[in-house]
Amino acid sequence: MYTTVHLGQDSSKISRYLSNTLLDEIENTLSKGESVLLYLNKRGAYNSLICQDCQYLFECQNCDTSQSVHHNPNHLLCHLCTNRVNMPLKCPKCAGVKLMSIGVGTQQIEEALGKYFVGKNIYRFDSDSMRNISSKKNALNDLDQADIIIGTKMITTGFDFEKIGCIGVILVEQELGSPNYDATERAYSNLKQLIGRGNRKSQETTIILQSFIPKNEMIRSLVESNFKDFLMQTLTERKLFSYPPFGEVVKLEYRHPDAEKALTYIKKLAHTLREYNKDNSYIIIPGTSTFKKNNSYHVACLIKGKNTRLLLGNIKSQILHEVKLSVIFS
Ligand SMILES: [Zn+2]
Ligand SMILES: [Zn+2]
Missing domain, CATH: 3.30.70 (Alpha-Beta Plaits)
Incomplete structure (x- = not known):
């Protein structure tokens, strides 16, 4: 079961990246003795810029990939072609001025949840907490004990989790921020794999996808469309931008x-x-x-x-x- 949550309308008091819907579902899942898997892309170090009015995601005009917000002085940078533009004051699509910088890291989420779910076993699983093989092995033992697992892409492959009752994607648009021409495809396959973590087990898994721009076309195709539609759209885009396999x-x-x-x-x-x-x-x-x-x-x-x-x-x-x-x- 999928639910897409609009963070702009449902942000909780403890963090704007945690919706009331997600917190309720975590509570519900834990009360059944099941555990929760929360996923987010590690690239929280850089933020993206969105328009709150029309849900436009600012992207590089050369590369069609999401731009990163940088400071001193404020500007947007494309990590693929290094093209830089001054920080926009309004949206190029709707001329709206309610622009917002968004992005979050695993540690921030861990801290917020730690204060909310006091006494619960919260486990962060990312490259910082997992520096070597032995800590990886220990981690696998620890994961069995975890109530809430917060992880990056590392958790989407190679691990099977028992008792996962709920999977939450903290910020879907953060998936689109990787500096690669195939960012959307990577995002799609990451999410598919992640969701597969839950579906492999017999019981029904609740999946909650959080986004500040749920109506954005890319987010919608990531979340709703089937793979064929997604592939067709991507191929057309690639032809337009001379990306492989068309160039x-x-x-x-x-x-x-x-x-x-x-x-x-x-x-x-x-x-x-x-x-x-x-x-x-x-x-x-x-x-x-x-x-x-x-x-x-x-x-x-x-x-x-x-x-x-x-x-x-x-x-x-x-x-x-x-x-x-x-x-x-x-
Ligand atoms: Zn706009
Ligand atoms: Zn670029």
Whole structure:
């Protein structure tokens, strides 16, 4: 049984990411001696931006993937092509101004539930709490004792849970935030797998999907549509955006301790590539901002089109000799 809950209308007092419906269902499930599995994507470190009026999810115009909210100064960044835009003041779709930054991590949920369900055995299962094999093994023993399990993608594969009476997806749109051209498909297969955790057991499992934008087309197709519809829609989108299987996407990523130097490098690289692309066989999208990773600033340049190796052949020696430049085929 599926229920989709609109968090904007049903947020509880203890956290805006926990609906009254979900809290009631947790209580109900625990009272039957069954346990609860709560799932959320770990990418809670970055928030997404939504329009509360029309439920638009802000996404990159180059890549069609969800943008992340960054601060100092406030801006939106695409982690796929590193395109950066100033923080919008209104919605591009409905011109509404009620924009909201959303995103949550496992620890936040654990803390909120700990205060609400006092004395219950709440177990957090993610890469932070699970650093090595032995803690993984111990975790499996502990899971049998757990009343509430809070976990990331790690729980969607490889584990079978006894006595799961309720599965809750904390924030469905957070699934769409991964910096991959196939974010929606990944989200779909993650959710399918997750729901499978419950259905494998004989008893009926209640599934609660929480979202601030339940009417959003992507959320609806994730939640409601059957796989065929979903696949058809995705294939059409991919054709539109020249993604595989209708084309290739190559990401050239350059890193440098100096952000300005990284940007200049990618700008020059894009210029060179365009010299070899006079007939516009390829789409070349240089990033306009950097993001910091391991003390280096990273900038990407995306290339879309058929047989991208042909274009890359022109800058072969640069690719081979420049150690700060990586080529990532998707
Ligand atoms: Zn809007
Ligand atoms: Zn992008």
